[in-house]
Amino acid sequence: MLNSSLKQLSAALAVKKISSVELTGLFLDRIEALNPAINAFITVDREKSLGEARVADARIAAGNAGPLTGIPVAHKDIFCAEGWLTTCGSKMLSNFVSPYDAHVIARFKAAGTVTLGKTNMDEFAMGSSNETSYYGPVKNPWDIGRVPGGSSGGAAACIAARMAPAATGTDTGGSIRQPAALCGLTGLKPTYGVVSRYGMIAFASSLDQGGPMAKSAEDCALLLSAMAGFDARDSTSLERPAEDYSRSLDAPLAGLKIGLPKEFFGEGMDADVRAAVEEALAQYRKLGAVTVEVSLPNSRLSVPAYYVLAPAEASSNLSRFDGVRYGYRAPEYGDLKDMYQKSRAQGFGSEVKRRILIGAYVLSHGYYDAYYLQAQRLRRLIAQDFEAAFQVCDVIMSPTSPSVAFAFGAKSADPVQMYLSDIYTISTNLAGLPGMSLPCGFGAGNMPVGLQLIGNYFDEARMLNVAHQYQQVTDWHLRMPAV
């Protein structure tokens, strides 16, 4: 049951082989047993989850269940969920119980899924290793001495350890794909605007996008069909007809043109990662695909552009956390200014403060043109590179991360080294394109390696098809760590 696909779980629920209450209980028991070691969850509420499971069982009994009704899903603690503590991994929101549901949460509720808990994450989604969480780092279930990736590290770790069959994540510069790669999972960041950001606590508004994380592309397709959709409360949400993202999973790949950006296959990639990715590409050729070299000449500028734009937006987005209306307020302070300073100094961790400072700096008078506007220009160039590449290929492939999961503390002292672990993923967010990671083997220390797929705008269904066909002939995605 723990290793079943969502489709199998759905079938079991439909024929009453198991109830949602039983299934939810099974995962809750596993969380109780494993979470103390993994630390993937910030909040678990057995009674609340079982209550939702009972509602789902009633719905199944009444015969109006959908494909996800009764299935437990873990939600990243960045999504506001009514009545649930919603911390965003920060002391600042350590007392914030959301009075409302994010659009994504509401969509899952409508689909009848059961909230299994709120998953751990880097503070305000700022991090690539989950070491910045106020609630302590998440451990990689494949090796608890290593990081799970970030910022959706809790989501990745809970699925890898089979504490949850599926989870939601968010991706601003790789926060779904990189932890999926480091934990051996499948994760998808949709085209910007496909999933509503309403109720998803903002890090960098123009880059943030929610998406599914699961074991397989097939599972992700089901989850994305539930998550995606227009929301009038998000002005950047795109008004498009609803899609069934599972519709083309079974299409053959003969003739598929895979673009390989030469800039992504140069130096800086570990040998074990390169080997696994090459092998995956060979597998794709066997499936009838052809590979072509493409060029993304400006992609080398994506990390610097990102570390101007994302902190700029974050510095403003995080201004609302001021201790006035909700969230953390310093216990002692003098005047108003002192209250602001102490509350924010005590409520935010050091990586968040670093990015607020960078952001305030690049937006300040006299620096705005040199940093912010320049970075916006780079962003356009990066998007144009992709546009040119998609003239000659259907999807782009690369490693998701230059290395397998690293040890705790290996990069936390050097922010630039940490930022470079997102070197292959960031350009996708800057261009607003959909990106995916799927397991493609194991590298040093028997740690999972992720293959990144980048699609053209709105090509999610095609990308899921490309991933699914690979998963029909490989079993990397079914491997499970010994925990």
Added chain:
Amino acid sequence: MQWEVVIGLETHAQLNTVSKIFSGAATAFGAEPNVQACAVDIALPGVLPVMNKGAVARAIRFGLAVGATVAPRSVFARKNYFYPDLPKGYQISQFELPVVVGGSVTIQVGQGEAAYEKTVNLTRAHLEEDAGKSLHEDFHGKSGIDLNRAGTPLLEIVTEPEMRSAAEAVAYAKALHSLVRWIDICDGNMQEGSFRCDANVSVRPKGQAEFGTRAEIKNLNSFRFLEEAINYEVRRQIELIEDGGKVVQETRLYDPDRKETRSMRSKEDAHDYRYFPDPDLLPLVISADWIEAVKGDMPELPQAMRSRFQEEYALSAYDASTLTSSLEMARYFEAAAAAAGKANAKLCANWIMGDLSARLNRDGKDIAESPVGAAQLAGLVARIGDSTISNAIGKKVFEALWNGEGQSADAVIEAQGLKQITDTGAIEKIIDEVLCANQKSVEEFRSGKEKAFNSLVGQCMKATKGKANPQQVNDLLRKKLAG
């Protein structure tokens, strides 16, 4: 030294939409604190702004009314600063690309001989949200925050520094105030803060091309305060310079009790607002079709109506300008003139600007709620016009109509027997009686005292309770005395 005063005004007009500019909460004034603040207004984590189209439509209306360019594309920007009544830590405004560019307002300054017309050019008008309110008095040692006003739509209207006296500034503010109510985008209620001005004031030696250093006087919410504050500030700056001092660029507040302005903050402590385009809102795109639709919905504008009144009803510029000081008054006049006939239009104008306005003023009523309707006033004017009653009796009839003592002027005249006596025989009989009883006055007149004549006329009018046609009395009396 001869000094020249330079004034530019920034006016915040609250747009009269039912809901807020970026949320669905109500904008009505006077509710209990914080009951009209929704999740978006209090800036809960994860919430997003959505543009209110009604506010945009009002900005377009304004742009059309002042002959400005309505920008096909404008951009919302974040103005970042911390204050407890600014929940997000930034105000959404427009910075580099405003919705309305240019335009002008024509003003009439002064009265009588010294009156002149002037055109004040506008720099721009942009949409933005209002902040909440801090209440410092009600809680001992603490401040209360009321967020009902947070997110109320404002149009900030900025002039070029083209006004040269407090009188011009007040004339502009009044013309603008009348215009925004005329086109129904703002209720103009100054006590409630729906219309408030900031004045940029500087002085320079007459003939100097460069501007002097300016001070900005904030939040002037009455025409009187605007005038007093500017006059005080002009005197202060001139005295300062003449005493060898220098004006510093700063923000000042007007204290109406002490009738003086005082420094609020200098340029040195000015904020760096770190403006940047709001990534949560798409650029505001206004199509030509939208502008056309708004245009089709516009009332005739005051200036056009002014010219038409002069032409169509042969009114003076002053009369036409007074009658078009509000749409209600203009409509009242047109209704009265239509009912009384064009020949009586000037008489209607006199009555509206004279007795009616005075009476409305005395009772603190708007013309829209006048107890004497336009049709009633027209009936009264018609009876004066056709000499059924004199102007003096007209005042009696007006008072009776005001007090509800009759449905129409005719009914009042009939019921109270106020019809003018025009029968020559009857008037001559009365004159004979008066001459007989006032021999002394007759002798005085004959000895050359013209004053005595007036006294005799008065006696005749008194004897008829004012109903005799005064012109006839005059003529007949003179004839008798001569004979």
